[in-house]
Amino acid sequence: AQTVTQSQPEMSVQEAETVTLSCTYDTSESDYYLFWYKQPPSRQMILVIRQEAYKQQNATENRFSVNFQKAAKSFSLKISDSQLGDAAMYFCAVDYAGGTSYGKLTFGQGTILTVHP
């Protein structure tokens, strides 16, 4: 079984500033993927960034980057130059490679991010 913990129910940031969302997970598997998903209010859930556990290099996607600490089972998301459009619920998720042809995401409880102008 896997668990994902997001310890910050809510976070806020000023526009143009940087914010970091925390995520820790627990899994006994060696092969897995980690994801951050964003769900704006009343809008679609979209993938922000993914990290393969076997890769040491931290993933980056434009203003979004992760700090992946495999030994500590930590996977935080850093948003640089925050924009009003970044306001959303952010979910951290892990997907275990169980030898099947589909995924089974385990989600954290989410962090609501507010961006102040």
Add this chain to the structure above:
Amino acid sequence: DTEVTQTPKHLVMGMTNKKSLKCEQHMGHRAMYWYKQKAKKPPELMFVYSYEKLSINESVPSRFSPECPNSSLLNLHLHALQPEDSALYLCASSPGEVISEQYFGPGTRLTVT
């Protein structure tokens, strides 16, 4: 086309009604999912279809009945629902490789009266 579509956007139904939710993707994905999401909570997995076969049923009550007519289409048939079934129902798809990200649809907001 990197889109998962869901219809209807909103649905209000009585406890004795029968209705269906529809999900469609044209990305050639071979795995499709139904989730239930309550407000400010993470999605809860309900069903997974892989190559048009039901692979996971997360102990969902029989008043929810999934169907996968073909590789692009996923339905969720609803019957005799309870008010506590009111939620956002999300559909997602993924390519069908061992690990790959899931693409989510916009959801159907269901209200059971």
